[in-house]
Amino acid sequence: MSSVQPIDLYARRISDEKQLSVMDGTSTGTDKRYRILHADYPDPDALRRLAGAIKDHTLQHLDTYLDAADRALTANGAQVHYAADAADARSVILAILRGHGVTRLTKSKSMAAEEIHLNRFLMDNGIECTESDLGEFIVQLDDDEPSHIVKPIIHKNRREIATTFQREGVADDYNDDPETITRRARVHLRGKYLAAGACITGANFVCADSGRLVLVTNEGNTRFGMAPVPVHIALVGIEKLVPRECDLAVFLNLLGRSATGQQLTVYTEFIAGPRAAGRPDGPEHMHVVFLDNGRSDILASDCREILRCIRCGACQNVCPVYRQASGHAYRSTYGGPVGAVLTPLLAGADFATYADLPKASSLCGACREVCPVDIPIPDLLLRLRHQAHREAVPSPGAVPMSPFAKLATSPSLWRTAMTMSKAMNHLPVQVAPIAPLRNWLGSRTLPESRGGEFRKWIKRHSNHS
Amino acid sequence: MSATHARPVGKRVLLMGTCLCDAFFDDVARATVEVLEHLGVEVLYPEDQTCCGQPAFNTGDWDASRQVARHCARVFVGDLPVIVPSGSCAAMHLHGNRLQFEQEPDDDIASLAARTWEVVDFIHNGLGVTRWPGRFDTPTRIAFHRSCHCRDTGTGAAARALLSSIAHAEVVPFGQAEQCCGFGGTFAVTFPHISAQMGSLKIDHIRDIQPDLLAGVDMSCLMHLDGLAAAQGRRVPHKHVVQILRDTLIS
Ligand code: SF4
Numbered sequence: 261m262s263s264v265q266p267i268d269l270y271a272r273r274i275s276d277e278k279q280l281s282v283m284d285g286t287s288t289g290t291d292k293r294y295r296i297l298h299a300d301y302p303d304p305d306a307l308r309r310l311a312g313a314i315k316d317h318t319l320q321h322l323d324t325y326l327d328a329a330d331r332a333l334t335a336n337g338a339q340v341h342y343a344a345d346a347a348d349a350r351s352v353i354l355a356i357l358r359g360h361g362v363t364r365l366t367k368s369k370s371m372a373a374e375e376i377h378l379n380r381f382l383m384d385n386g387i388e389c390t391e392s393d394l395g396e397f398i399v400q401l402d403d404d405e406p407s408h409i410v411k412p413i414i415h416k417n418r419r420e421i422a423t424t425f426q427r428e429g430v431a432d433d434y435n436d437d438p439e440t441i442t443r444r445a446r447v448h449l450r451g452k453y454l455a456a457g458a459c460i461t462g463a464n465f466v467c468a469d470s471g472r473l474v475l476v477t478n479e480g481n482t483r484f485g486m487a488p489v490p491v492h493i494a495l496v497g498i499e500k501l502v503p504r505e506c507d508l509a510v511f512l513n514l515l516g517r518s519a520t521g522q523q524l525t526v527y528t529e530f531i532a533g534p535r536a537a538g539r540p541d542g543p544e545h546m547h548v549v550f551l552d553n554g555r556s557d558i559l560a561s562d563c564r565e566i567l568r569c570i571r572c573g574a575c576q577n578v579c580p581v582y583r584q585a586s587g588h589a590y591r592s593t594y595g596g597p598v599g600a601v602l603t604p605l606l607a608g609a610d611f612a613t614y615a616d617l618p619k620a621s622s623l624c625g626a627c628r629e630v631c632p633v634d635i636p637i638p639d640l641l642l643r644l645r646h647q648a649h650r651e652a653v654p655s656p657g658a659v660p661m662s663p664f665a666k667l668a669t670s671p672s673l674w675r676t677a678m679t680m681s682k683a684m685n686h687l688p689v690q691v692a693p694i695a696p697l698r699n700w701l702g703s704r705t706l707p708e709s710r711g712g713e714f715r716k717w718i719k720r721h722s723n724h725s
Numbered sequence: 726m727s728a729t730h731a732r733p734v735g736k737r738v739l740l741m742g743t744c745l746c747d748a749f750f751d752d753v754a755r756a757t758v759e760v761l762e763h764l765g766v767e768v769l770y771p772e773d774q775t776c777c778g779q780p781a782f783n784t785g786d787w788d789a790s791r792q793v794a795r796h797c798a799r800v801f802v803g804d805l806p807v808i809v810p811s812g813s814c815a816a817m818h819l820h821g822n823r824l825q826f827e828q829e830p831d832d833d834i835a836s837l838a839a840r841t842w843e844v845v846d847f848i849h850n851g852l853g854v855t856r857w858p859g860r861f862d863t864p865t866r867i868a869f870h871r872s873c874h875c876r877d878t879g880t881g882a883a884a885r886a887l888l889s890s891i892a893h894a895e896v897v898p899f900g901q902a903e904q905c906c907g908f909g910g911t912f913a914v915t916f917p918h919i920s921a922q923m924g925s926l927k928i929d930h931i932r933d934i935q936p937d938l939l940a941g942v943d944m945s946c947l948m949h950l951d952g953l954a955a956a957q958g959r960r961v962p963h964k965h966v967v968q969i970l971r972d973t974l975i976s
Binding site: 267268269271272290585619620621624645646647648655656657658659665667668669702703706710712715722 | 742744746747748749750751754755758770772773774775776778780781782783784785786787788789790792793796800821824825873874876877901903904905907908909910911912913914915916917918919920921922923926948949951952953955956
């Protein structure tokens with residue numbers, strides 16, 4: 261097995277251009293978040309803890325709140341569906357679409373839809389599905405994968421986008437002016453909205469007390485998407501519930517600031533239900549599909565705190581490993597710290613395939629510091645590393661720790677080893693006893709060994725005083 | 726951290742020298758003793774000490790790390806404060822152990838957590854030293870690297886307060902201070918590329934402010950940064966905060 265971790269290898273091979281785009285986007289995001297939260301709140305950490313506590317409470321009583329939400333949604337006129345896993349969710353959605361005779365639809369940004377690979381599935385089943393979020397639209401044109409929760413094309417620059425537009429016929433000529441790009445996408449998408457028979461969205465929050473669904477965007481694409489169609493399908497992870505409408509005050513204030521450094525996203529939609537008496541706008545049919553797909557198992561695990569996540573991407577922005585490697589390095593829908601926890605958990609029986617992701621962290625804790633719902637991400641990474649070790653998943657470059665434990669629990673052996681380690685001073689790097697150590701020494705100089713010197717000193721010192 | 730007020734303070738302490746000082750940085754352990762003794766604190770050094778167990782803990786081999794942590798807790802048994810010249814080892818006692826002993830509570834482990842202080846935190850928040858009676862001969866610009874394990878402890882503010890109170894010292898902030906230096910123990914070994922990139926960025930930001938001295942509270946970070954900077958031919962003189970406190974003392 262290679263002595264290098266896959267994510268390190270990926271980072272080593274990433275193009276300078278892509279790395280620069282990611283580095284720029286993430287550090288700008290981190291600075292904006294910090295400035296606005298600290299400008300607007302005397303103690304943003306208290307707010308993060310409150311948000312975390314509300315989510316924690318919700319998760320502890322998730323069955324109760326899910327029932328309440330179901331009743332409220334039904335009373336509002338929506339139809340509620342449950343999907344145990346990705347395949348289930350895909351077929352529920354396909355059945356709804358077929359039931360309404362839909363052959364074309366638009367879809368706003370939804371991580372849950374990414375998670376179940378909905379697009380490809382619908383296309384394979386003859387349903388044209390157009391992404392209406394600008395970033396996701398570009399990802400779709402490029403047959404690429406989103407690399408960030410909030411900014412799916414953080415890894416691309418405008419020159420690449422202009423090239424794509426020209427190649428895919430969205431525009432007749434090359435123009436990389438951001439405003440022109442947006443305008444051209446808009447014209448193109450307008451036609452798609454009008455031709456669609458349904459709109460698929462995610463949901464940022466669902467209020468259990470009122471059944472109100474909350475969607476935030478900066479482009480108004482959910483509003484456009486829903487305006488002309490008779491059918492709205494919302495695919496919602498079961499962890500998206502909040503107990504009461506008034507709890508939104510905490511979450512909306514944190515979400516915009518944490519995600520994009522905005523006090524509030526440009527559009528915040530509150531959807532009370534399908535068109536009805538007194539609600540003259542919007543689709544006549546509203547379907548809410550609650551997605552489990554491993555979440556119940558996570559809830560029962562010792563990593564349940566990750567279900568508090570409101571998908572703001574702040575942990576990705578601040579993460580030094582994500583900045584170097586990009587979201588694609590994580591080989592899954594969710595990259596960065598949140599993905600390093602969520603992906604192996606969602607993988608279920610496939611845990612071993614993604615057991616390397618929780619290793620891709622120096623455990624620096626920057627993610628925990630910015631997370632708006634106060635998720636102790638480093639602790640969860642450590643728990644997953646422990647699980648990987650228990651399950652004896654092989655890990656590239658890993659050094660067995662039992663010799664270390666033996667040494668560190670035998671004081672006299674330890675003292676001898678310390679004194680002998682001075683021999684290392686005279687060894688050239690190339691003969692370092694283990695391959696991973698050679699990797700490390702490739703770019704660094706090791707300090708001179710002074711094993712045992714302090715012990716000698718303190719002995720003399722204590723004798724004199 | 727919530728433990729701050731409950732932890733014992735006293736004029737007799739146990740020193741945990743850390744494995745890194747045992748192997749490489751004897752002068753940092755020595756400076757810890759000298760600074761504490763200057764403050765009238767008697768320092769005891771239990772001979773059988775080895776390591777806190779963090780290297781194994783971070784890899785996920787908690788059987789190994791729990792053995793080492795238990796050994797450590799037995800060596801430092803008692804009711805005296807345990808002083809560590811490393812934010813990272815202190816965090817292992819204060820936090821890491823809590824995680825790995827969740828399912829098997831251990832009184833000695835809990836006691837160790839309740840008595841552990843990172844040394845600069847102890848001096849400032851434990852002993853109440855707010856100003857350091859030291860001076861540099863010439864104006865000295867200090868870049869202080871607040872290591873990641875001190876994100877939410879008293880150490881960062883303590884170090885800044887003490888360093889800036891030294892005559893002729895100026896603690897100068899540098900860019901992206903919240904970013905990790907890239908050491909992370911075994912992380913540096915299994916992710917050599919990313920680790921080195923992170924370190925190089927940190928060195929860029931530090932060098933941007935043209936400091937005379939780089940100060941830190943974890944020799945692991947400083948060793949990593951200096952090792953990288955040396956390989957790149959752009960070293961910055963560096964010291965642990967306790968070395969600076971000792972070296973600037975006006976005697
Ligand atoms: S884990 Fe926290 S910081 Fe990361 S995306 Fe989720 S809510 Fe945001």
